[in-house]
Amino acid sequence: MTLKVDISHEFDGFSLKVAFEVGAGITALFGRSGAGKTTVINAVAGLLRPDNGTISLGDQTFFNSATRRFMPPAQRRLGYVFQDARLFPHLSVTENLTFGIRYAPRGVAGPDLDDVVHLLGLQPLLDRAPAKLSGGEKQRVALGRALLSRPQMLLMDEPLASLDGPRKLEILPYLERLRDGPLGLPILYVSHAVDEITRLADQIVLLRQGQVQQTGPLFDVMADPAVLPVLGVREAGAVLQAQVVSHAADGLTRLRISAGDLHLPGVQAPVGTTIRLRVLAQDVMLSRTHPAGLSALNILPVTVTGIHPGEGPGAAIALQAGSDRLIARITARAVTEMALTEGAECYAILKATSVAPESIGR
Incomplete structure (x- = not known):
């Protein structure tokens, strides 16, 4: 209907x-x-x-x-x-x-x-x-x-x-x-x-x-950077669909998305359940090479699909992560220094504690 x-x-x-x-x-x-x-x-x-x-x-x-x-x-x-x-x-x-x-x-x-x-x-x-x-x-x-x-x-x-x-x-x-x-x-x-x-x-x-x-x-x-003026830069972020793989004794849950695995706390869902979660653009960091020696557990290979300069010193970067989409919000200076262009391959880094429990749902 x-x-x-x-x-x-x-x-x-x-x-x-x-x-x-x-x-x-x-x-x-x-x-x-x-x-x-x-x-x-x-x-x-x-x-x-x-x-x-x-x-x-x-x-x-x-x-x-x-x-x-x-x-x-x-x-x-x-x-x-x-x-x-x-x-x-x-x-x-x-x-x-x-x-x-x-x-x-x-x-x-x-x-x-x-x-x-x-x-x-x-x-x-x-x-x-x-x-x-x-x-x-x-x-x-x-x-x-x-x-x-x-x-x-x-x-x-x-x-x-x-x-x-x-x-x-x-x-x-x-x-x-x-x-x-x-x-x-x-x-x-x-x-x-x-x-x-x-x-x-x-x-x-x-x-x-x-x-x-x-x-x-x-x-x-x-996941479209064009919506940032409506959502506001602090609220903008992509929504991912993930499957619960396992719960660890330390309170972290392993989730599977198309680009790889994520480890997050606060997931109250049985193994095998499909959930959705919101990843804020401001919580996504980018690296041109696979990072080593970081405390961050979640590192995903991504491809830049669009670069959208903001009115200030920031820029929204549209990313393809497997069949999913992400947004990263970084400075325009970082875009230049990293030589980011459409089609560039890099890595998205997400802190486990950056996804709040209220951003996780069935």
């Missing part, structure tokens, strides 16, 4: 003009605050009527300004999870969940209460009132309520923005389980947190000042 969005809208001092098509899986709408993310998702939900354009999901037209078509929100069959959980305080968790069932259309297949309770680990919470829940638990209940309405698509607007670090880490595995589970719901996920989207998203739409900067599969977009 494909979501197609091609809209424009004028606010006082802000112009939105976006067009993109996305399919199954989790699509992240990503950009800095004020980029237009919530405006787009509200237009899809029917909470905003754009000035011009079209919005469709599969063969259903939600909005068409030329024909004056505007499907009311209640008819769009979209589940919406907001930044704040918006649970009913006078109802128990079970009652909040079953409230969503009232809006499930008859004859439409989807998860039942037991399915959702198991998927989101809600069994210990069923008799509690919302006031007795943590922030992460409230969001899991809100997500369960949305799923029980049996939507054809799920919209999530900054669902983890109000949570602290530990609560985020608590709920992210449940979102990964939802992404990889049997429901197969397409999800439009709004966030300005890079760690969230790199763990969850299959594809990404990058927004900047009300316009689409880039769109495509997550692994391709994140």
Whole structure:
């Protein structure tokens, strides 16, 4: 099922003009605050009527300004999870969940209460009132309520923005389980947190000042140095897919990627599991020869595929590592002194401790 969005809208001092098509899986709408993310998702939900354009999901037209078509929100069959959980305080968790069932259309297949309770680990919470829940638990209940309405698509607007670090880490595995589970719901996920989207998203739409900067599969977009102005130099980095090979007694885990092995701490996944991890551009060093006598355990052969000078003294280097892609951020002086050019072969060096546990996901 494909979501197609091609809209424009004028606010006082802000112009939105976006067009993109996305399919199954989790699509992240990503950009800095004020980029237009919530405006787009509200237009899809029917909470905003754009000035011009079209919005469709599969063969259903939600909005068409030329024909004056505007499907009311209640008819769009979209589940919406907001930044704040918006649970009913006078109802128990079970009652909040079953409230969503009232809006499930008859004859439409989807998860039942037991399915959702198991998927989101809600069994210990069923008799509690919302006031007795943590922030992460409230969001899991809100997500369960949305799923029980049996939507054809799920919209999530900054669902983890109000949570602290530990609560985020608590709920992210449940979102990964939802992404990889049997429901197969397409999800439009709004966030300005890079760690969230790199763990969850299959594809990404990058927004900047009300316009689409880039769109495509997550692994391709994140490894493109052209996205640095949107992400910021400190957040830019590639996403790799790796297989867990072994866990050592010293706490390091051996991971296998197409270019070789990596040794990282903080990997909580069984041997044989496929995980994804984000490697920041600022944490990748380069050497023209194979380095010796270093404390760094991770040394990968790479080929330079692009050199992108920055506005200051830095440069972003696009690298091919086997079938994977990396980015290194080094100084322009280093580019000159190392005689780096497209096609040059060198070695990427990554410290084991540079990949934070929150940057590692299923």
